[in-house]
Amino acid sequence: MSAHITRRGFALLGATALAAPLAACGSDEQPAADETAAEDQPVVLYSGRNEELIQPLLDQFTADTGIKVDVRYFDSAEAAGLLLEEGDRSPADLFLSQDAGALGAVAKAGLLGELDADLLGLVPEQYRSSEGAWVGLTGRSRVMVYDPAKITADQLPSSVLDLTGEAWDGRVAIAPLNGSFQAFVTALRVTEGDDAAAAWLEGMADAPQLEKNGPIVEGVASGELEAGLVNHYYVYEMAAEAGVPVEEYGPALHYFAPGDPGALVNVSGVGALGDSAEKANVAALLDYLLATEAQTYFAETTFEYPLIEGVAGPAGQPALAELAGPAIDLNDLDDLETTVQMIQEAGLA
Incomplete structure (x- = not known):
């Protein structure tokens, strides 16, 4: 205290x-x-x-x-x-x-x-x-939601850091104003350092930007988006709202490799x-x-x-x-102010 x-x-x-x-x-x-x-x-x-x-x-x-x-x-x-x-x-x-x-x-x-x-x-x-x-x-686990009709399992990245590569340019939607995205970026800062986190944010400059996670999942379900970064439960919530089993809803979940910052729990x-x-x-x-x-x-x-x-x-x-997120103490995610500033400086909000 x-x-x-x-x-x-x-x-x-x-x-x-x-x-x-x-x-x-x-x-x-x-x-x-x-x-x-x-x-x-x-x-x-x-x-x-x-x-x-x-x-x-x-x-x-x-x-x-x-x-x-x-x-x-x-x-x-x-x-x-x-x-x-x-x-x-x-x-x-x-x-x-x-x-x-x-x-x-x-x-x-x-x-x-x-x-x-x-x-x-x-x-x-x-x-x-x-x-x-x-x-x-x-x-809640961070995941990549994707359209299996457009992205096959063997094409999925092992790390969230791969998303700044040319192969994924402009294809993976984010919600930079959402608290869960900001917490993920803070975890990225803790695990990879501020310079690496800033570079990742700049590398996502062409990503489709939505206000919240729900619209990202809806966009993938409708075919308007290929993929996005969200929390795991949104696909299940959206399927329930649509009144269909999750297996019939469409979007699939990809869990990043164990220890990857993109697999934050x-x-x-x-x-x-x-x-x-x-x-x-x-x-x-x-x-x-x-x-x-x-x-x-x-x-x-x-x-x-x-x-x-x-x-x-x-x-x-x-x-x-079974979830293997990065080795991080959640108490270290308290520097929200700097994270928000970095997101803004990268032009994502």
């Missing part, structure tokens, strides 16, 4: 100590009234995840617990930027991000408090903050602002998101990898343990 958060914690502790004698002098009913008022407060959630994917789960949480959730939807990088701007003045209790990089940027600024050790212990060490500032909720995750995790309603939502019901929802509805034990992964996909 940062020194800043610790000072805030001491301030709250002091306020509680001063309030205790006053409460003792008042009515015996007052503490119960205060507790009831606190329980009635909604959890304020800044979500970098799509409303269509996360809102049904939050609605179920409210139905199950009676706790309301005030959700404000953003892109993950946008939400992180807003939290950095708001600082301690932010009304947010929780930040739900589609990638570890945005969570890391907010944690690096000292805005996230330490989560409960038991909650953190539900998730493997590689999928949570080393300082306890955030915890992964789902796993990232997480969606959540962190609590300041001391918000100490609030009963906030703690209840955190527990809910890492309970069996929610983790099963993610596997069956959003086709992501659950991160707790005892919940089966999404059908038809490699097991999480």
Whole structure:
């Protein structure tokens, strides 16, 4: 926990100590009234995840617990930027991000408090903050989606670095404004260095650029695009929306070679602002998101990898343990600002 958060914690502790004698002098009913008022407060959630994917789960949480959730939807990088701007003045209790990089940027600024050790212990060490500032909720693998009618299996590149070669010039779409792409570029910086990452971005200058991953998959399905870089689950989501089995939808997935930066296994995750995790309603939502019901929802509805034990992964996909991304600590994906600057300097955003 940062020194800043610790000072805030001491301030709250002091306020509680001063309030205790006053409460003792008042009515015996007052503490119960205060507790009831606190329980009635909604959890304020800044979500970098799509409303269509996360809102049904939050609605179920409210139905199950009676706790309301005030959700404000953003892109993950946008939400992180807003939290950095708001600082301690932010009304947010929780930040739900589609990638570890945005969570890391907010944690690096000292805005996230330490989560409960038991909650953190539900998730493997590689999928949570080393300082306890955030915890992964789902796993997602970077892949290349492609049209098998235009690209044969023997033509597929072993490395994402190959995509800047002449053979792939202008053929592989990207979403430079999307948080998952930015997290991948940050991983590329960590594994290959800034100079190599800048060269790769410049080499992708002729790539078709779309705003999000979904339209890339739709473009491949319609034949307008040959291929694109996305997270693994989009093909399954798009097939489900189209009402057809994934095998009949069209686009296929290519997993880059083990250890390649293009095979990054990232997480969606959540962190609590300041001391918000100490609030009963906030703690209840955190527990809910890492309970069996929610983790099963993610596997069956959003086709992501659950991160707790005892919940089966999404059908038809490699097991999480089989995915071999680059040897990288997700905590090192926290320099989002430089990554965005490099993407812009390459003319990709």
